[in-house]
Each structure stands twice: as C-alpha cells, then as structure tokens.
C-alpha cells in the first residue's frame with residue numbers, strides 16, 4: 001500500500017543521506033522524496049512517498065524515528081491531508097493547431113504556460129500525482145520534449161500540524 | 165582556560181571519566197597525539213592494527229559498561245576500524261571513535277589519506293559527526309558520549325579535521341554538563357497499562373517461558389531478572405548475548421536457545437503458552453523459521469528500541485522501556501498479589517521440561533583418545549571457577565564456550581554475536597584485562613580466527629596484559645567444515661587451514677609462553693600450569709579432534725522442535 005510520511009529533520013549536512021541510506025540499506029521502496037528548509041532554518045521538512053505492507057511501513061516509521069537527526073515524523077496517510085506536486089513540462093508547439101491544442105488542454109487542467117518560443121511551450125502544473133499523470137496522457141507522448149516533476153509534498157488538513 | 169582542539173579532546177575525555185583509549189597514530193591525528201603526550205590522566209594503548217583497537221575498546225565496554233574509546237587516523241586508519249565499529253553496532257555496544265580527517269579546506273579534493281569516514285561508517289554507527297569548527301568540538305564530544313551510552317547503546321564516530329586540532333588555534337574551554345537534543349529522547353519507563361497486562365498474562369500462564377538477551381546486560385538488570393524469575397519459578401533461557409545475566413548453575417536455567425541452543429530450551433520455546441522476551445531481538449539464529457516460532461504462545465516483549473519490537477515476530481504485549489525499570493515495576497506488581505500460576509500446571513510443565521533435559525543433548529564422547537574441544541572448555545570452567553572473563557572468536561569454539569562455560573555473572577562473556585567477527589577474541593581479551601588486571605582473562609579461539617588479529621600479541625607484551633589464550637586447534641575452519649559436512653556432501657572447499665604456524669614458537673617470538681597439548685590427560689594440568697603464571701601471557705595450543713561438530717543444531721528453515729542431535733555410540 002502507498003504511504004505518505006512527513007518528517008521534520010535537523011537541517012544538517014548528512015541528514016538527507018541518513019534517510020536515503022536507510023531506505024537503500026533496508027531495501028525499502030521510495031516513490032518520491034522531497035526536502036527543503038522550513039521557516040525555521042534549523043529544520044528541514046521532508047515528504048516521502050513509499051509503498052509496503054503495514055508491517056514494513058511500521059518498521060520504516062520506527063527506523064526513521066531512530067535516526068538521531070529525525071525530530072518528528074507522522075504518517076499523513078492516516079489523517080485528512082493534502083498532497084501536491086509540481087511539474088514543469090516542455091512541449092513541442094509548432095503550427096497554430098498544435099499551439100492552440102496545448103493551450104486548451106493546459107487551461108482545462110488549470111496549468112500555466114510560463115515560457116514561449118516559436119517551437120516550444122513550458123507548462124507549469126500543480127496537483128496531485130494522478131492529475132499530473134492525466135495531463136501527461138492528455139498532451140500525448142509525441143508532443144512532450146521533457147518532464148520535470150518535484151515529487152509529492154504533503155500537509156495535514158485543519159488544526160493538525162507537525163511542529164517541534 | 166584557553167585550549168587548542170587537540171587539548172580539548174583530551175580534556176573532554178577526562179571530563180567523561182575516560183582512563184584508557186585504544187589507538188594508532190597517523191598524520192591527521194598528530195596534533196591530538198601531541199596533546200596526549202603532555203598528560204598522563206588518559207592512558208593510550210597502542211595496538212598493532214586499528215581493527216584491534218576497536219575490538220579492544222568494544223570488549224572494554226562490554227566488560228565495564230563504560231563506553232570504549234578509540235583514536236585513529238584518517239583514510240586507512242578509519243577504514244581499518246570499520247569492522248570493529250560494525251561489530252559493536254550489531255551488538256549494541258557503547259563506543260566513541262575519534263577519527264582524524266584532512267584539513268577542512270581539503271575535504272572533497274581526494275587529499276592524501278582522505279576518505280569520507282562519516283559516509284563509510286554511516287550504516288554501522290548509532291550516529292556520527294563531522295566536526296565543523298573548534299567551538300563545536302567539546303559539545304560534539306559530549307553528545308557523542310551521551311548518544312553512545314544511553315537508550316540502546318551503540319558506537320558513535322566523531323570525525324575531526326586536522327586543522328581543528330592545530331595547536332595555534334586556542335579557544336576558551338568549558339565542558340557542557342547537560343545535553344539537549346530535541347531529536348533524541350529514548351523512552352525508559354514502560355507504559356504502566358502494558359506492564360500490568362503483561363503481569364496478568366504471566367500469572368495466568370500454564371506453560372510460561374522467559375527468553376532474555378543482551379538488553380539485560382546493557383540495562384544492568386541481572387539482579388532484577390534473577391529475582392523475578394525465581395519469584396515466579398518459571399524456566400528461563402538466554403541468547404548468546406545474554407549469557408551470564410541469569411546464573412547458569414541454577415536449576416531454572418535451561419541453557420542457551422537457538423541454532424546451537426539446548427534441546428530443553430528450544431522445545432520449551434516451541435511449546436510454551438506465554439513467552440516473556442526481555443531485551444532480546446528475535447534474531448534469526450534464535451527464532452528458527454519465523455512462521456513456526458512459538459506457535460502456541462502469547463508474547464510479551466520488553467525492549468528500549470521500538471524498532472526491535474514486532475520486527476521479525478509480531479508480539480501481543482509490547483513494552484517500550486528500559487529492562488531494569490520495567491522489571492522493577494513488574495516485580496512490585498507480582499509481590500503485591502498472591503495470585504500465581506496454578507501449581508499443578510507449573511509442576512506438569514517442569515516435569516515435561518525435565519524429560520527434555522534428560523536427553524542430555526550436550527553429551528559428547530568422553531572416552532576419545534583425541535582432545536575434545538568441549539572437554540577443554542569444561543576444564544577451563546573448572547580451573548577458573550567459572551568466574552573468568554572469556555573473550556572468544558567466531559566458530560565452533562565460540563559455541564562450545566556458550567554451551568560449556570557456566571557463566572554466573574554478566575559482562576564476563578565477551579563475543580561478537582551479531583556480526584560474528586573473527587579476530588575479536590585476542591584484542592577483546594586485552595581490553596578486558598586492561599579494565600580488570602587482577603582477574604583471569606581468557607581468549608578462547610580457533611587456529612583460523614586467531615590469525616586475524618594475532619599481531620596484538622605484541623600489544624599484550626608492551627602493555628603487560630597477561631591474558632591466557634586457549635587455541636582449540638582443529639586444523640579446520642570448523643564451523644565452515646561442519647556446514648560443508650551437512651549441506652555440501654563433505655566437499656570441504658577451502659575450509660582446511662594448511663601451513664599453520666608453530667604457535668608455541670610464535671608466542672615465544674612475541675616474548676610470551678607457548679604450550680602445545682596433545683592428549684586429553686594433559687589438558688587440566690596444562691590449564692593449571694598456565695593460570696598459575698599470573699604475570700605471563702600463555703598461549704595454549706590444544707590439538708583437538710578435527711571431526712567434532714556442534715550439536716544440537718537447528719538447520720536452516722527448521723522450527724525450534726526440529727533439531728539435529730548428536731548420535732553417540
């Protein structure tokens with residue numbers, strides 16, 4: 001099953017490699033991992049999307065908690081939460097028809113065209129992973145030049161928060 | 165007080181109460197060695213290989229309970245230490261390893277003797293640090309000792325760039341008393357509700373069993389465990405790492421469990437209806453096939469590391485906490501009630517256990533003309549009154565000590581269980597001897613293992629560490645040969661140790677006493693003679709039966725109640 005873990009991490013050199021190393025050393029899956037400093041510069045916020053049985057997820061959670069650099073950890077899967085991922089897509093856009101078509105699809109998906117040349121567009125799109133997948137399908141492989149995805153970030157809904 | 169980085173390290177060690185460190189110099193740590201030279205509060209033991217330093221410090225920690233301390237240089241010094249660090253990590257032994265590093269400005273440039281020590285050791289330490297500034301040095305060392313010795317203990321590496329230790333740069337020194345780490349707060353007192361659930365379960369058991377491990381050693385909870393077990397009158401078994409925490413000579417003790425455990429311990433595990441696991445981690449050498457592990461039992465597990473709980477085996481009553489604290493609460497709860505398991509049930513259970521015990525699963529041929537390794541260990545136990553510190557290497561000889569040396573006290577049995585590191589024994593014995601100069605310290609080893617750190621015979625000479633070496637010389641990597649006999653149709657591929665040295669001459673060349681013993685009748689006299697030489701290292705080379713195997717044995721994929729037993733004529 002897919003799980004999304006949210007982690008507060010000491011913003012120290014080596015902390016990221018401890019987390020990444022734990023996953024590879026113990027053979028756990030990582031679907032995506034995002035990390036950046038928070039409003040408190042001594043802390044990083046990390047979101048990991050992983051898959052595994054309940055028992056494996058329990059071990060992943062315990063092993064992560066054991067890392068000295070991990071300050072707090074919650075599984076967002078267990079609470080109401082929001083997931084977002086950002087994608088930048090470069091598409092081939094030559095000829096009026098095809099330029100119009102890309103614009104139309106981008107509007108439907110509420111994306112933005114943020115760079116335009118004679119032959120290409122760069123589209124910025126935010127949403128959950130499924131929405132981004134759907135957009136990729138809608139544009140069609142033959143028009144896509146490259147895709148850059150940020151990986152999922154997550155946050156709990158309502159009053160709940162992950163704080164020191 | 166203004167101090168340089170090198171001096172700060174020495175002061176920090178003094179503040180931590182460190183009397184001995186084990187190390188080996190090199191370019192990146194020369195400033196630290198210069199600071200060492202100028203004081204005599206901290207004694208430095210110069211080993212002959214950095215692996216020896218880590219094993220010696222590790223055994224020093226196992227024997228005393230205080231963190232062992234190692235100092236090595238960058239690059240090859242650090243990589244040579246890795247095996248010993250991993251050994252300590254797997255057995256949860258507190259250590260602080262200070263590694264030199266190249267100048268900060270040169271990090272990442274493939275400088276002379278540069279390796280990424282923090283990266284290389286990351287998967288086999290509890291935590292590690294790269295010190296970034298002189299100001300960080302003292303607080304980092306304080307944290308290192310704190311992390312190494314609290315919670316589930318483990319090794320901590322502190323990597324120190326050379327320029328940070330330079331004598332020119334002096335800063336005001338004060339050693340921090342308290343450590344505040346928002347991200348590290350081990351749980352020590354168990355959940356009261358869970359503890360009472362556990363007591364309920366234990367008191368309603370019909371076939372109870374207590375299975376305990378290295379966590380009891382770490383927690384210094386031997387007395388509580390013994391009292392608790394005797395108050396209830398339940399059978400108890402220890403893992404390899406737990407031996408000595410419950411007196412082996414007591415009737416309630418069933419011996420070690422697991423792959424080479426006793427018949428009675430393994431059968432009782434299989435048939436019990438309530439299992440109390442205490443500071444043990446359900447290792448694969450212990451559980452046999454997990455699908456058939458304790459099929460009838462409700463399981464209670466006390467462990468300070470939540471990740472040890474329900475990792476390999478799902479448990480019914482998890483208790484996260486320090487063994488000593490949890491057992492104290494449990495003891496109180498049991499004392500306060502007169503409810504007990506039904507005497508008839510318990511009597512029937514003991515009757516069954518004693519029938520298993522009557523199989524005498526450790527019996528071996530006592531009439532052989534060849535020296536049986538078991539016999540040597542039995543005699544060793546007799547001659548040392550069962551009270552020596554025994555360090556071992558890895559192999560059959562290690563299992564024979566576990567089976568035949570009756571440890572009645574914790575911290576006397578020093579061996580590498582989790583990593584199974586050949587080479588641990590000799591430096592390990594030296595570490596223990598340094599801590600307990602007036603006690604008998606023995607290294608029980610094999611002719612293959614001893615050669616992995618034999619150079620430490622020289623360290624023993626220089627620092628006057630007269631340990632006794634019992635070499636159970638079967639001219640085979642016996643443990644490997646046994647597996648090849650059982651599983652590879654006796655194809656003994658590369659398990660024969662050819663071209664062995666003359667161990668007597670070898671010992672003598674290092675300035676020690678050597679003996680060779682070839683007949684069973686000479687075993688006891690040789691041991692007595694050796695132990696009478698209090699101030700000499702005596703290397704006893706026992707030429708033992710090459711074909712001896714360790715029994716019982718639970719083979720791969722088998723449950724506790726399926727053991728391969730010795731067939732005696």
Ligand SMILES: Cc1cc2nc3c(=O)[nH]c(=O)nc-3n(C[C@H](O)[C@H](O)[C@H](O)COP(=O)(O)OP(=O)(O)OC[C@H]3O[C@@H](n4cnc5c(N)ncnc54)[C@H](O)[C@@H]3O)c2cc1C
Nearest residue numbers: 377378379383403404422423424443445468487581582584
């Ligand atoms: C050749 C060979 C054969 C072997 N055969 C056997 C065998 O037959 N039987 C056997 O038992 N082993 C055997 N071993 C050893 C085995 O590999 C493991 O090392 C051993 O079983 C682990 O012991 P343990 O469960 O006590 O755990 P340890 O490794 O000692 O771990 C201790 C546990 O206690 C916890 N703990 C630590 N401190 C505390 C505290 N203060 N409070 C609470 N909990 C704490 C830790 O979190 C951990 O879970 C063999 C090894 C070798 C090399």
Ligand SMILES: Cc1ncc(C[n+]2csc(CCOP(=O)(O)OP(=O)(O)O)c2C)c(N)n1
Nearest residue numbers: 559560561586610611612613640641642643
């Ligand atoms: C460093 C290392 N390499 C390899 C092994 C695998 N191994 C386990 S036991 C053993 C043989 C040990 O032989 P010896 O020291 O003579 O002991 P015996 O089994 O004969 O008593 C080997 C090679 C190991 N445990 N450690």
Ligand SMILES: [Mg+2]
Nearest residue numbers: 610611640642
């Ligand atoms: Mg051998």
